[in-house]
Amino acid sequence: xxxxxxxxxxxxxxMTIAEFHQSKRTVKIWDRFYPYFSVSIPVLxxxxxxxxxxxxxxxxxxxxxxxxxxxxxxxxGFMNYKEVxxxxxxxxxxxxxxxxxxxxxxxxTLFGLIVALLLNSxxxxxxxxxxxxxxxxxxxxxxxxxIWKWILNSxxxxxxxxxxxxxxxxxxxxxxxxxxxxxxxxxxxAIWKEGPLAAIFFLAGLQLIPSELYEAARIDGGSSWKIFxxxxxxxxxxxxxxxxxxxxxxxILVFDLIYVLxxxxxxxxxxLISWFAYAxxxxxxxxxxxxxxxxxxxxxxxVLILIYLRIIRSEE
Amino acid sequence: MGIQLxxxxxxxxxxxxxxxxxxxxxxxxxxxxxxxxxxxxxxxKHPPSIIPKNPTTDNYRYVFTGQVPTSYEVxxxxxxxxxxxxxxxxxxxxxxxxxxxxxxxxxxxxGTPAAYSFARIxxxxxxxxxNFILASRLMPVMAVAIPYYVIxxxxxLLDTYWxxxxxxxALTLPFTIWFLSLYISNIPxxxxxxxxxxxxxxxxxxxxxxxPLMAPGLVxxxxxxxxxxxxxxxxxxxxxxxxxxxxxxxxxxxxSGNPDASYSLISVCxxxxxxxxxxxxxxxxxxxxxxxxxxxxxx
Numbered sequence: 115x116x117x118x119x120x121x122x123x124x125x126x127x128x129m130t131i132a133e134f135h136q137s138k139r140t141v142k143i144w145d146r147f148y149p150y151f152s153v154s155i156p157v158l159x160x161x162x163x164x165x166x167x168x169x170x171x172x173x174x175x176x177x178x179x180x181x182x183x184x185x186x187x188x189x190x191g192f193m194n195y196k197e198v199x200x201x202x203x204x205x206x207x208x209x210x211x212x213x214x215x216x217x218x219x220x221x222x223t224l225f226g227l228i229v230a231l232l233l234n235s236x237x238x239x240x241x242x243x244x245x246x247x248x249x250x251x252x253x254x255x256x257x258x259x260x261i262w263k264w265i266l267n268s269x270x271x272x273x274x275x276x277x278x279x280x281x282x283x284x285x286x287x288x289x290x291x292x293x294x295x296x297x298x299x300x301x302x303x304a305i306w307k308e309g310p311l312a313a314i315f316f317l318a319g320l321q322l323i324p325s326e327l328y329e330a331a332r333i334d335g336g337s338s339w340k341i342f343x344x345x346x347x348x349x350x351x352x353x354x355x356x357x358x359x360x361x362x363x364x365x366i367l368v369f370d371l372i373y374v375l376x377x378x379x380x381x382x383x384x385x386l387i388s389w390f391a392y393a394x395x396x397x398x399x400x401x402x403x404x405x406x407x408x409x410x411x412x413x414x415x416x417v418l419i420l421i422y423l424r425i426i427r428s429e430e
Numbered sequence: 431m432g433i434q435l436x437x438x439x440x441x442x443x444x445x446x447x448x449x450x451x452x453x454x455x456x457x458x459x460x461x462x463x464x465x466x467x468x469x470x471x472x473x474x475k476h477p478p479s480i481i482p483k484n485p486t487t488d489n490y491r492y493v494f495t496g497q498v499p500t501s502y503e504v505x506x507x508x509x510x511x512x513x514x515x516x517x518x519x520x521x522x523x524x525x526x527x528x529x530x531x532x533x534x535x536x537x538x539x540x541g542t543p544a545a546y547s548f549a550r551i552x553x554x555x556x557x558x559x560x561n562f563i564l565a566s567r568l569m570p571v572m573a574v575a576i577p578y579y580v581i582x583x584x585x586x587l588l589d590t591y592w593x594x595x596x597x598x599x600a601l602t603l604p605f606t607i608w609f610l611s612l613y614i615s616n617i618p619x620x621x622x623x624x625x626x627x628x629x630x631x632x633x634x635x636x637x638x639x640x641x642p643l644m645a646p647g648l649v650x651x652x653x654x655x656x657x658x659x660x661x662x663x664x665x666x667x668x669x670x671x672x673x674x675x676x677x678x679x680x681x682x683x684x685x686s687g688n689p690d691a692s693y694s695l696i697s698v699c700x701x702x703x704x705x706x707x708x709x710x711x712x713x714x715x716x717x718x719x720x721x722x723x724x725x726x727x728x729x
Binding site: 144145146148149150152153155156157159160161163164166167168170171228229232235237239240244245246247248249250251252254255256257260261262263264269270275278279286306310311314318319322353356367369370374391392401404405407408409411412415416419 | 441445447449451452454456458462465474476477480543547548556563566568569571576577578580581599600601603607631633657660661662663683703704708711712715718722723727
């Protein structure tokens with residue numbers, strides 16, 4: 115598709131112009147194609163591990179699927195959902211999840227806020243805190259849980275050892291064998307693991323507050339508490355919302371920590387909803403039940419995320 | 431006088447809070463390290479000695495060379511508390527390391543161009559792809575653990591590095607792409623526009639102009655990808671079967687569930703497993719903090 119030039123151009127020159135147009139067109143096609151090319155592999159990999167698993171899970175949840183009888187799996191409609199929801203363990207795990215989530219979200223938010231305020235202050239010792247604050251966040255949750263398990267051990271745990279040496283207790287306390295203490299232990303370990311991230315988030319928020327605001331308030335004679343209450347806290351609101359929602363989701367989905375620290379026990383006192391789903395699949399070998407539970411968990415988190423998006427939008 | 435005293439008390443209280451927080455954060459790590467240098471009999475005392483009376487490197491020697499610590503030979507009944515499994519920690523950490531490094535490289539090679547396209551180029555279907563990538567991370571892992579196993583099994587990748595790498599890429603790429611595209615949108619685009627007018631392709635603009643400007647973001651994204659892969663447990667437990675591919679967290683969880691394992695050996699495994707993420711968290715502190723801050727304050 116060489117373009118005819120009006121003048122009597124030499125054959126050679128004609129060719130170069132044709133080539134020039136040709137190459138320009140391939141560049142144009144390539145330019146249009148490039149963004150799809152650049153996102154294609156990530157999208158494909160992510161799609162493989164998203165679409166298929168979701169369809170698979172939803173499908174299995176409508177079948178009676180026992181891992182002991184993998185060949186025989188009849189369609190049973192919503193029976194899995196009905197059986198799971200009406201069971202005692204479901205109610206128990208929901209209550210446990212609610213208690214755990216509330217305690218962890220409040221604990222992590224307070225921890226994060228206090229640490230961030232300290233890190234943002236001019237106190238010299240806070241520098242040491244700055245260096246180590248990320249450590250619990252950076253390690254595997256399983257390992258974090260194990261460390262706490264040895265610390266809290268009722269026969270030779272170091273926490274019992276310290277309390278005993280200080281004369282605070284006469285007998286060793288079975289932290290993980292008592293239902294209430296096990297819950298508290300789990301919550302303390304979770305705050306230890308999750309708190310640092312919240313602290314960094316709050317710190318980022320604090321650093322966005324212009325220092326003139328503080329100076330003006332101080333000149334007007336505001337006390338530290340009043341400055342915190344009427345300037346810092348309101349301006350941290352958007353960050354606080356993100357932290358609360360993020361920590362709520364993390365708490366509802368917690369699994370690794372329970373797996374190593376309490377194994378859902380003693381009894382079923384730390385059996386949270388994700389642990390219940392795991393136990394249905396790998397202990398009771400009832401894949402249908404476990405997957406139905408997982409679908410329920412997914413729906414709960416989806417609702418939370420929709421609420422979150424609505425709040426974020428109304429904030430803006 | 432009164433105000434000064436009040437101030438002194440106030441700063442004393444703040445310092446006390448900081449010290450308590452430091453003990454809470456650091457104590458567990460220190461205790462694991464201390465315990466790994468103690469003999470079993472000292473750890474099982476009532477109460478255990480916080481500062482080791484006879485510190486020993488025997489536990490480490492056993493894990494690396496298989497030489498049984500002397501303290502176990504003396505006490506006959508304790509000898510069984512030696513677990514062969516503890517010796518798997520070194521190859522397991524090697525597996526973790528290889529997998530995490532490959533995932534990191536894949537994230538940079540595939541994630542950066544994708545993030546650039548999302549941040550800078552207009553193309554049809556962009557929002558659908560972008561929202562799909564973000565939404566993919568909202569699935570609870572428990573729901574997809576079994577299907578993931580089925581996928582990896584059908585691809586004949588059970589108990590291989592590639593099975594783990596594939597899953598971890600699917601887990602980390604959404605965050606990398608989201609994070610880097612946020613980062614790129616916060617870089618002024620004048621220079622790229624000028625380069626494009628001069629006939630630069632988007633890819634050339636990314637490599638020559640944007641990449642150097644987004645270096646801190648790339649460092650942070652790499653660290654996140656590495657940590658996510660290095661720390662992952664649930665999927666690794668499902669799709670690995672032997673030390674050929676089992677990762678650090680899998681072996682550590684398995685050893686500590688072994689009633690035969692000695693507590694000092696478990697401490698050794700935990701301490702060894704924690705060294706890479708702790709070094710990363712301390713040396714990369716600035717980038718990690720900046721990256722995390724950016725992820726919550728950028729719009």
